[in-house]
Amino acid sequence: MGFELTRPLFLGAGVLALAIIVAIWRTFPPPLPRGRGRLSLGLRVLIVLLLTASLAGFQVQTTPSNQSLLVAADLSASVQSALDNEAAAVRRILQQRRGDDRAGVLSFGRDSQVEVNISKDPQFGEFQSQPNPHYTDLAAALRLGGSILPDDSRKHIVVVSDGRANLGDAVSEARLLRAEGVRVDTVALPVPIGAEAYVDRLDAPRTLTQGQQANGQALIVTNTATHATVRWYLDRTLVNTIQLDLPVGETILKQTVTPAEPGFHAVRVVMDAVRDTYAENNLGEALIQVVGPPRVLLVENTLGEAASLEAALHSTGIGTASTTPARLPRSAADLAAYQAVVLVNIPASSLGSDAMALLQASVRDLGTGLVVIGGAESYGPGGYAGTPLETALPVQIQTGSPYGQGGRETADRGHEPGRSAKLCPGLDGCRPGAQPHHGGHQACDLSGRWRRAGQLPADRDRDARPRHYRHDGRDRCEWR
Structure with a gap:
């Protein structure tokens, strides 16, 4: 038998109440005979004790018989x-x-x-x-x-x-x-244990500089002497095959591998023992990241479109590789060979949902850098809104316009409040509801307070530039 107090702090209030009652009784004794006065005090003390026990959650615990x-x-x-x-x-x-x-x-x-x-x-x-x-x-x-x-x-x-x-x-x-x-x-529970050999662990360096060798070390444990075949793999390539007799206890095997390309590489050791019960524990694996000179992947609609950017990167000692959206790496391991990815005016439709999700995961999980160069086919006009690519960028693509529901897409930079982009459909000016000219091409002017994208008619020179002005309280643009 025992007791429990769920709110023991109320015990302090009960002690204080008892002290006050006794002090009042002694200072102002009741006009009663001595015996009845003490009985009156006892009843008051009992009432306070019961109230205190109730407030403190006093519970008597008994041990059940069953x-x-x-x-x-x-x-x-x-x-x-x-x-x-x-x-x-x-x-x-x-x-x-x-x-x-x-x-x-x-x-x-x-x-x-x-x-x-x-x-x-x-x-x-x-x-x-x-x-x-x-x-x-x-x-x-x-x-x-x-x-x-x-x-x-x-x-x-x-x-x-x-x-x-x-x-x-x-x-x-x-x-x-x-x-x-x-x-x-x-x-x-006594369990009969048969012959068992297993790979306890595989140790390898986590990071290497390109050209360095990695020393892998596998710990194999067996409870009976047996013959085994051990195979070492680098990624999917067989590196070495070893035939050996395993004694009872622990055996340490070492293997040197040399990953060539920057990125993540898997080192595996697979053991096949003659006397073994469970084959599921005969595999060990370790992941090595090879860090080479910094490389940047340039993704272009047409190869050579970012030649000036490529030359600027080469001048600082940064290597580059160029590809198109259709040939973008499709796995995180392949993308990890690059420290950054630059999208040069690439629309979301050219990348596809899988490639955009891969870019988002690489930025979030592997720390890969991501740069998007604006243009007529990126950000808002490129359909980034609501895609994984938008999530990966410090940019929020929003629908709507300062001109109401009839406006086109706007792109607001999350770190630059008040800056946006809107479409100026040809010579019709930037007015609500105007439709873009299908024979034209888009251009952007980022020089002003507003970021504007204009639609150039097909009969105009492609080197023309939009001029923005206000007329009758509206923003308008014309091509010169």
């Missing part, structure tokens, strides 16, 4: 050879409970499933549930078990397992359950 038992059985891959013994152990535990105790069964692997609901007459013969066997999350099983045990009885969880949990923190979870009054016991 208990609820939950058996948590491990059904992961490591105990598959001992399932019959485990089922027999669960049946013995259920049979040894007292008559008025309730019991249930919970099975777990990577996930946890209720095998038998908690009741006074649990019926269990063999395991029926099939949790994911590839991992063992004992912590999650304990958490679920503690949540389904009823509160009107003593709580008891018995874990039947080989003790090879590899997800979560089962010890911390058991301590939390103990603090909540849940008893946790374990029953060790």
Whole structure:
């Protein structure tokens, strides 16, 4: 038996109230006989004590006579050879409970499933549930078990397992359950272990300078002497094949690889042992990033369109590579060979949703630089609004216009309030509702307070420039 206070701070208020009552009683004693006066004080003190206990959440706790038992059985891959013994152990535990105790069964692997609901007459013969066997999350099983045990009885969880949990923190979870009054016991499940060899880990440097060699080191563990074939791979290329006899215990193998191109490269070691039980743990892998001279990828509609930019980059020692939207790298590993990507007046329709999503992921996850050079086919006119490319840029493409609903697209820079772009449809001027001339080409004038894009009629010189002015309270443009 015990007690609990849910709001213990109210005890201080109760002590203060008692002190005030006693002080008043002594200073201004009631006009009553001495015995009745003390009785009056006692009643007042009792009332204050009861009120204080109520406000403080005083609860008397008694220990229930019966208990609820939950058996948590491990059904992961490591105990598959001992399932019959485990089922027999669960049946013995259920049979040894007292008559008025309730019991249930919970099975777990990577996930946890209720095998038998908690009741006074649990019926269990063999395991029926099939949790994911590839991992063992004992912590999650304990958490679920503690949540389904009823509160009107003593709580008891018995874990039947080989003790090879590899997800979560089962010890911390058991301590939390103990603090909540849940008893946790374990029953060790003997599992026959056959010959087993596995790759424990593969170590390799994370970053290399282009031209450097990487020293990979693999740790192989086996519980029996056996012959094995070990293969080393760099990306998808076989680097070396080793035939060796593995002794009992740990064996360290080393291999030197030389990644050539900048970017990410995968180093893998694959072991094939003659005497082995599980082949799933015979692989080790490490990722190496090769950092070369800075390179920038120029994406152009027509190769050579950004020749001046390419020359300027070369003059500072920065290497470049040029490509078209159709030949843009389609994987993050290929794109990681470049420190930055420059889109030279590229519309969203030329890139496609997959390429834009790849650019956004590279900027966000790998820190790849992204530069978009404006033009007649980028930003607002290029259809960037609502695309992953817009999300990757410090630019917000908005629809609407300072001229109302009839206006065209506007592009507002997130870091430059008040600057926008609007279309000036040919000689009709920048007025609401005007349609662009289909035979013209677009041009941008970024020199003024407003960023404007104009539509040049087909019969005008392509070197013409728009002139913006106000007439009758409206912005207009003409070509010269």
